[in-house]
Each structure stands twice: as structure tokens, then as C-alpha cells.
Amino acid sequence: MNDFRLDSEPKIKSGFQTPEHYFEKFSEKVMKEIPAQEPKVISIFQKRKNWILVAAAVLILALFVPVYNRLSTKTTELDEVTLENYIADQSNINQYDLVSLLEAEDIEKMKVESNLEDETLEDILSTNRNLENFITE
Template sequence: MKTFKLENEPKIESGFRTPNDYFENFSVKMMERLPASEPKVISIFQKRKTLFMMIAAILVLALMIPIIANWSQNKQELDSVALENYITYQSNVNQYDLINELETEDISKIKINVAIEDKAIEDVLAMNSNLENLLLE
């Protein structure tokens, strides 16, 4: 095999050449081509920040709708007549169920002092033929 010597072989010249004094004046020419004022840079993160704020606001509003709906409803208290009529006409509710559900505080609020004379009690017992049923209850 023949030895290869790099210096002896003819070299292929590149087709690209730089003009004379190109790199000496390059920085001056480049500065002349740049615009005088720099353009305003808009960050990508700024757009994301507004997007996150909009999503957070929508989420807060969505969570507040049920709270506002419950708060704005007019809550009507049950009047005692309606409650009494309901309990009276329900056949599956008896006095023992009501007693079991009442607490001692509720019972103390219900107590009403009614002055009944002995004569009135005797009259009711004398007129009532179901005395045995009353005694058993």
C-alpha cells in the first residue's frame, strides 16, 4: 500500500470565501441593522397565570352556588297547628313513640300547670262508663 501524505496531495478549495475586511466591520454593520427600540416581550407564564386565575375564579363560583342557593331559600318554621294535625292523622304514631323521642328538657318545656278542681275530676269519672279502661292506662 502506498503511503498517504497530506501535504503533498492537492487540496480541494471551498467554494465559499469571505470578502476582505468582513469581520473587521461586522459588528458595526450588525448594530446598524438592529432596531432602535427593543420589542415588548410577553412571557408565556403571564398567559398561564391569567388562565389559572380564570380557572380558580370559575371553581370558586361553582362551589359557592349550592351555598348561596341554600342561604337564599326562605326557611319556614313549622307552626304548631300543622305539626299537631300531622301527628294526629298519622295512624302509625302513638303516644309511646312521642314519649320515647322527647328528652327531659323538652318535657320540662311542655309542662303546663292546669288547676283542676277535685269536683271536676269526680264529675268526669262519674259520667264516664269506661272507668276500667282509664285505670288500666
């Protein structure tokens, strides 16, 4: 085997060489290749954001409608039929108790003037089956 010495001649040149002024012009070359405007980045959550806003709006609307209905339909007046039914069904007040609670002005307002003849009144009472109820009341 032959002795191999690194110090001896002829030396083999490496096949790898850097061009002249490579490292000095490298930063300029890279800056030219970078695009001037950065590409627009679209978030993955952009579409989800819109759906979340729509869902929130629907939820707020769904909660607001019953509250609005409750506030707008509040009435303090009772209709006559409801009051009459309540007094007739739910209370133990008879007509004499009600009359005793009325004032004289209220009683005067309730008087009904009728121009019934005696014959008409007799016909009505004779044909009515609840004659006993009229007599006892």
C-alpha cells in the first residue's frame, strides 16, 4: 500500500466553491425575491364567527319575545263576564251581601224602567216553570 500524505503534491481542489461576493450580496438577493405584499390570511374561524353571531341574535330574540308579550298584554281591567263568573263560582257571597256593599248611587244606576203591562207580566209568570224561584227571591 502506498503512503498517503496530505502535505504532498499534487493537491486535489474541492469541487465546491462559493461565487465571488456571494455572502455580501446574499441579503439583497433574498429581499428582492420576497413579495412586496403579504398574502391575505383568512382565519379558519371567520365562518364560525358569523354563525355564532347569528345564533346569539336568534337567542336574544327568542328570550325577548316572551318578555315583550308579558309586558304588553298586562291589563288591569277585568271584563264583566270574568268578574261575574268569579263571584258566582268562587265566593260564598250571596246577592244580599252584594247589595249591602253597594252604595245608594250604584243602586239608582241599576234601576231599570220597564213599561210592561200587567197582562204581559202575568203571561210570562204563568208560562215560566221557575215561578217558585221568582217568588222566593
